[in-house]
Amino acid sequence: MTTIYDFTVRDVADSEIPLRNYRGKVLLIVNTASRCGFTPQYAGLQALHREMSKRGLVVLGFPCNQFGAQEPGEGSEIADFCQLAYDVSFPLFAKISVNGPKAHPLFQWLKSQAPGLFGTKAIKWNFTKFIVDREGEVVSRHAPNSEPQQLRQRIMSLL
Structure with missing residues (x-):
């Protein structure tokens, strides 16, 4: 059976990161973009990460340019924006595709x-969120308009 720990991703510095490095953590995985109406959610994601990281939460941000070309930058440019604008300290990864034949x-x-919703698999827009439990199993998916603080209780129940 496949779990999150079977995957390897590239970080914003283009280093390979096996997700097994996060074994035993609760993960909040989000496809992000720097020029989106939902971009201010970086602040809420960072707040969750700051508040709950000592208890075992890790937020993982995956920039994506598939929705309205709202993430035109690359690696260091994305990381700099996130750090300067939202003080992001959670891990950011290399820009990826989330839908279509080139989806990661x-x-x-x-x-x-x-x-x-209605069994669709495609991701609707930037800032779709997935919560993964400590065993590496996906427990829920949340729409882009779900604010990070709305996920707080669900995440707390897994910590």
């Missing part, structure tokens, strides 16, 4: 484990 295998798996 991680997001293919996430979508298969937690389909969207």
Whole structure:
């Protein structure tokens, strides 16, 4: 059976990161963008990360340019924006595709484990969120308009 720990991703510095490095943590995985109406959610994501990281939460941000070309930058430019504008300290990864034939295998798996409304697998927009438990299983998927603080109780129940 596949879990989150079977995947490897590239971080914003282009280093390979096996997700097994996060074994035993609760993960909040989000496809992000710097020029989106939902971009201010970085502040809420950072607040959750800051508040709950000592208890075992890790927020993982995956920039994506598939929705309205709202993430035109690359690696260090994205990281600099996130740090300067929102004081982001949670891990950021290399820009990926989340839908279509070039969708990253991680997001293919996430979508298969937690389909969207009416069973759709496609991600609707930036800032779709997936919560993964300490065993590496996807427990829920949340729409872009779900504010990070709305997920607080669900995450707390897993910590």
